[in-house]
Amino acid sequence: MLSLGSEGVATHLPPHAVLANAAGAMEHQTAELACTLLLAASRGIPAFAQQATWANSRSPGLWGKRVVVLGHGGIGREVVRRLAPFEAEIVCIARTGRTLHDGTVIHPVSVLAEIVQGADALICTVPLSSETAGLVDAGILAALADGAIVVNVGRGPVVHTEALVAELTSGRLSAALDVTDPEPLPDGHALWDLPNALVTPHVGGNTDAMRLLLHRLVAEQIVRVGGGDDPENIILNHSSIGPGRGVPTKNALKETSR
Structure with missing residues (x-):
């Protein structure tokens, strides 16, 4: 396959x-896109690209921010490796908790709600399963810091679409998505029109x-x-x-x- x-x-x-x-x-390319999406959203690239005037404004950036990476399989590990030079605080979550040989702590998904409290970004890299469907729900999204960015390069249904749209509509969160639910994302869907949503058509490995x-x-x-x-x-x-x-x-x- x-x-x-x-x-x-x-x-x-x-x-x-x-x-x-x-x-x-697929992992290297998908991780590359995940970091691209996060960087673009954190530096306000979509807004700059859409405006037709020279209007300087400040963006959050990644330095010193708390980034939670959900999933520590092939994609998740490559995301962490690529984010390291940006000097953000990177927190990893996987199905099971463990400590790696280099001392890195991988938190179990059972404490996801606790780990994402006040996080500045959440990057989803997990595959779709009965355990991960709807895992990032309204409660998890509400726990993120104001202005946080949700990046999804795993599978669309991992993130509850209606809950995400509600947060984006309020302006509290931003999103950068390579996968969506439904997928393909139909014409006229709210995610196409929200200025704080950046959507790419499932091109992570392509x-x-x-x-x-x-x-x-x-x-x-x-x-x-x-x-x-x-x-x-x-x-x-x-x-x-x-x-x-x-x-x-x-x-x-x-x-x-x-």
């Missing part, structure tokens, strides 16, 4: 199918590098499966056919860390 997200795919697979995603081919990275990944997978090995990046494995018949069996069910 040439994407990271897999929602809805499993129901269309035949019995014993093995599903692998494109981990390794750079010049994507084709090369996907071709490389597919070639590597063909070699592995052709040799009787498991493919990389298995996220669903219901196979019961033994080795030596071109069907992977070595890897247990694997889920992208988030």
Whole structure:
């Protein structure tokens, strides 16, 4: 599968199918866009681009701001790495809490409401699942600081759209979204017209590098499966056919860390 997200795919697979995603081919580019969106929103680029007069105004910027990154899988880790030079306070949240070898604390999602209190930005990088659908709801949004920015490069339904639109309409928050709910975002939707909403059409991984990275990944997978090995990046494995018949069996069910 040439994407990271897999929602809805499993129901269309035949019995014993093995599903692998494109981990390794999308994370860098998506993290690049997440940081671009955050920087653009924090420096007021959309407003500057829309005005037709030379009007200088002050913008928040990132230095010293508190940025919460929701998800510490491939995209989340790359977002954190790219944000480090901007000297913001970066707080990471994942499904399970842990402390990394370098001392970085990853907070569990169970304390999300506490962690986002007063945060200046929230970047969502998690995939869509029963656990993450609607995770960023009205309560989480209300906990963010006045003027905070919500960035979503994971999946649209992770953020409750109506609650987000309400906060944007009031002018209290801003948003920079590469994914939306619904998606594609229909003509006339409120998110298109709100001046504090920056929307891109789900282009996170879509750079010049994507084709090369996907071709490389597919070639590597063909070699592995052709040799009787498991493919990389298995996220669903219901196979019961033994080795030596071109069907992977070595890897247990694997889920992208988030």
